[in-house]
Amino acid sequence: MVEMKEYLVSDLERETCERFNSVRERIAAATRRSGRTPDSVRLVAVSKTQPPEKMRAVHRAGAREFGENYVQEAVAKRAALADLSDIRWHLIGHLQRNKVAQALGCFGLIHSLDSVHLASRLARLDETAPVEVLIQVNVDDEATKHGVAPQEVEALLDAVRGIVKVSGLMTIPAPPMAAEGSRRSFARLRELRDDLARSTGLELGELSMGMSDDFEVAIEEGATIVRIGRAIFSERVR
Numbered sequence: 001m002v003e004m005k006e007y008l009v010s011d012l013e014r015e016t017c018e019r020f021n022s023v024r025e026r027i028a029a030a031t032r033r034s035g036r037t038p039d040s041v042r043l044v045a046v047s048k049t050q051p052p053e054k055m056r057a058v059h060r061a062g063a064r065e066f067g068e069n070y071v072q073e074a075v076a077k078r079a080a081l082a083d084l085s086d087i088r089w090h091l092i093g094h095l096q097r098n099k100v101a102q103a104l105g106c107f108g109l110i111h112s113l114d115s116v117h118l119a120s121r122l123a124r125l126d127e128t129a130p131v132e133v134l135i136q137v138n139v140d141d142e143a144t145k146h147g148v149a150p151q152e153v154e155a156l157l158d159a160v161r162g163i164v165k166v167s168g169l170m171t172i173p174a175p176p177m178a179a180e181g182s183r184r185s186f187a188r189l190r191e192l193r194d195d196l197a198r199s200t201g202l203e204l205g206e207l208s209m210g211m212s213d214d215f216e217v218a219i220e221e222g223a224t225i226v227r228i229g230r231a232i233f234s235e236r237v238r
């Protein structure tokens with residue numbers, strides 16, 4: 001037990017806890033500024049490239065939702081963290097078609113739906129409940145990015161609404177010079193969601209937007225899920 005105690009107060013443990021709590025406080029402050037409650041925003045700790053031991057420290061600090069970019073990496077970490085049964089896993093990266101079967105057993109929410117093809121594959125392989133997804137929108141129309149153009153979201157929504165459960169929208173804005181630079185992109189995603197909710201009658205309650213450098217701005221613009229890596233884990237392991 002002495003060893004355990006020493007471990008709990010180790011630098012990693014303390015630093016992780018401080019970082020996590022500081023992010024939580026900044027989220028709470030941003031919700032208050034926007035007249036929202038702190039529990040209206042879910043924090044997804046983005047753990048890509050981070051080893052399971054660091055994820056355990058973040059879990060002990062209070063994180064229960066983790067985001068991964070690659071299916072294979074997530075599957076391996078799920079196995080390594082199998083004793084932590086209260087984790088909800090998010091796929092925030094592009095989903096390749098040949099990884100769909102693996103992804104289904106792994107993630108509670110897939111943030112990156114961007115084609116009818118992918119939706120039908122998800123639906124076909126899943127025999128239980130409809131898979132919960134967000135549609136990834138390329139709000140800044142960047143040529144290199146995944147995601148659908150804003151003007152194509154409604155057609156995709158119509159095509160997939162019967163086969164998967166679309167809970168909302170997700171975006172990764174073009175890298176801005178400063179946090180404020182993302183504000184227009186976040187506002188655009190929210191406006192798009194409001195328009196679509198009206199025209200389709202779907203709730204589309206979730207807006208997944210905001211990362212380490214701009215999550216407070218995203219919350220001010222209506223984010224319900226923020227995806228935060230570096231601010232929690234410190235600089236990314238390479």
Ligand SMILES: *Cc1c(COP(=O)(O)O)cnc(C)c1O
Nearest residue numbers: 046092211212227228229230231
């Ligand atoms: C890496 C990543 C994040 C987290 O980025 P940070 O800047 O480390 O907070 C969020 N969303 C996606 C899609 C990512 O790939």
